[in-house]
Amino acid sequence: xxxxxxxxxxxxxxxxxxxxxxxxxxxxxxxxxxxxxxxxxxxxxxxxxxxxxxxxxxxxxxxxxxxxxxxxxxxxxxxxxxxxxxxxxxxxxxxxxxxxxxxxxxxxxxxxxxxxxxxxxxxxxxxxxxxxxxxxxxxxxxxxxxxxxxxxxxxxxxxxxxxxxxxxxxxxxxxxxxxxxxxxxxxxxxxxxxxxxxxxxxxxxxxxxxxxxxxxxxxxxxxxxxxxxxxxxxxxxxxxxxxxxxxxxxxxxxxxxxxxxxxxxxxxxxxxxxxxxxxxxxxxxxxxxxxxxxxxxxxxxxxxxxxxxxxxxxxxxxxxxxxxxxxxxxxxxxxxxxxxxxxxxxxxxxxxxxxxxxxxxxxxxxxxxxxxxxxxxxxxxx
Ligand code: ACO
Numbered sequence: 001x002x003x004x005x006x007x008x009x010x011x012x013x014x015x016x017x018x019x020x021x022x023x024x025x026x027x028x029x030x031x032x033x034x035x036x037x038x039x040x041x042x043x044x045x046x047x048x049x050x051x052x053x054x055x056x057x058x059x060x061x062x063x064x065x066x067x068x069x070x071x072x073x074x075x076x077x078x079x080x081x082x083x084x085x086x087x088x089x090x091x092x093x094x095x096x097x098x099x100x101x102x103x104x105x106x107x108x109x110x111x112x113x114x115x116x117x118x119x120x121x122x123x124x125x126x127x128x129x130x131x132x133x134x135x136x137x138x139x140x141x142x143x144x145x146x147x148x149x150x151x152x153x154x155x156x157x158x159x160x161x162x163x164x165x166x167x168x169x170x171x172x173x174x175x176x177x178x179x180x181x182x183x184x185x186x187x188x189x190x191x192x193x194x195x196x197x198x199x200x201x202x203x204x205x206x207x208x209x210x211x212x213x214x215x216x217x218x219x220x221x222x223x224x225x226x227x228x229x230x231x232x233x234x235x236x237x238x239x240x241x242x243x244x245x246x247x248x249x250x251x252x253x254x255x256x257x258x259x260x261x262x263x264x265x266x267x268x269x270x271x272x273x274x275x276x277x278x279x280x281x282x283x284x285x286x287x288x289x290x291x292x293x294x295x296x297x298x299x300x301x302x303x304x305x306x307x308x309x310x311x312x313x314x315x316x317x318x319x320x321x322x323x324x325x326x327x328x329x330x331x332x333x334x335x336x337x338x339x340x341x342x343x344x345x346x347x348x349x350x351x352x353x354x355x356x357x358x359x360x361x362x363x364x365x366x367x368x369x370x371x372x373x374x375x376x377x378x379x380x381x382x
Contacts (some may be wrong), residue, residue: 012265016190016361017198021349024189026266033187034058042276045155045220048072048122048180051129055352062237068126069156075130076151076160079109083138085150091143095136095337096219100212103128107208109154115204115355124207124226126347132211132344133157137164137339154347158182161335161341166329174328177280178338181321184273186315187340187346189266193217193224197347199361201354214347215340221260224318227335230261231293231322233300239292240299247303261319262304268312278318279374294323 008014023032031038034053041050048069048362052060052238061067082105089098112124133244133293138148139166158179162170170178188194200210218224239248250257264271301315308314325335 004366006367010265011276016195017354019190019353020057021346021353022189024185024266026264027268029269029275031188038184038272038302042180042183045061045183047179047186047342049347050183050186054349055125058086058341067298069292071126072130072157073151073153073160075127076105077151078131078134078138079099082106082109082135086138086148089366091140091361093143094219095139095143095334096215096225096340099135099337100131100201100219102139103132103208106131106135107212112206112208115201115206115369120353121206121207123351125352128207128211128348129344130157131226132341134164136159136334136341137215140165140303140331140334150360152292155273162328165334173284177324177328180280181324181338182342183203184276185342185372187319187343187349191216191223192220193343194346194350198350198354201351202358202360204355204358207348207351210351211344212349213226214343218340218343219323219336224336225319225338226260226316226331227318227325227339230318230330231326231335233260234293234296234323237296237300240295243296243299243303247300247307249321258378259300259304259308260314261322262301263313263315266316267316270314271316271319273317274319277317277324280314281320281324281327284324285370291323291327295324297323 021034023035024030033041033050034057036053036059041053045053049060049065052068053067081100085105086098086102086367106128110124110127112120115121134151141148146167149158149167152163155163155169156175156179159175162178163176182199189381193214195211197214200213201207205213221229237243247259250259285291285294301319305314321339322332322335325338326332330338
């Protein structure tokens, strides 16, 4: 019998699975995908290569990468009826909701009803990885009253995504920033959305449901949705000089006020990905005037370090990602869908891992409700 003493809210420190996909040391800011530091991958690899690494377990050979890349390029286009579906979605709907609906529909057009055949699972994984950017870009355009742009097979995943979003090719520097952001978001051990993916996968649900469930989990403001909130927060603050009075006022109104983009269940130092994203931002803004939001973010980090640093609360991945995406011209509510495009690689890697020796998740609960209650017929209830 499970007792109150066994209960850990939020499953803190409770291992939910054995996994070889990634490694995280939150005290030393170490994050490795299949043993390789994320900083190295963000610099040296492209998202396609990292996706293979995460799902297959090792870096691909040149031939493996070329074949995989070719397959992804073939699978980017979506069925015309799926485009019609996206055209019918409410333009003021959130892009994460559109993505959630889109990935479910994708599973109806390109089904993978059972998960017992690894070749079919791999095929569906490639389909999902390839089509997610198309779904995100299609809805982003439709709601602006613009036509959907079909994918271009001569561009890599990051460049093609940018092209489908804006109708023009990115500069090499912009392509690299977007690609590095996808790499940085691709995997992060047993976070809420990855756990969701594994729980859903453990029921032998199809991969579209696995990814759809994870997308729903990622959408929350305590998880992936924090990048949108972090940017809105910078806009609310308005300027570096306002940081301290803004934070003082928030804390006076609510002693437990949560600053968006800082804090993490595992990290007790600055998130390795936040450091890389800040370097990317520094590089992007080296030749131009620094945007006010970036100056405000730097000051917010400084002020928060004094207040929350002693508790081990520092910037997480969402602190600087919004500033970077905004500088690329990406609408705020498309930040989390981009996070989802990247994290799909990690979700799929965990799904594959879960299926090996699968056991359905079925945890316990501490029951706090009544028991043995006598049923009172409706007409006798006061
Ligand atoms: N601002 C101020 N204080 C904070 C913050 C924050 N962002 N995060 C944690 N704390 C404080 C809490 O008030 C609490 O203080 P207490 O011990 O005095 O009560 C203590 O730190 C522990 O906080 P919990 O919320 O219990 O920590 P938990 O591990 O459950 O939550 C979380 C982690 C959800 C990320 C939290 O830090 C948070 O809400 N951060 C803001 C949202 C955010 O940036 N989310 C993105 C996370 S990264 C990702 O998902 C991609």
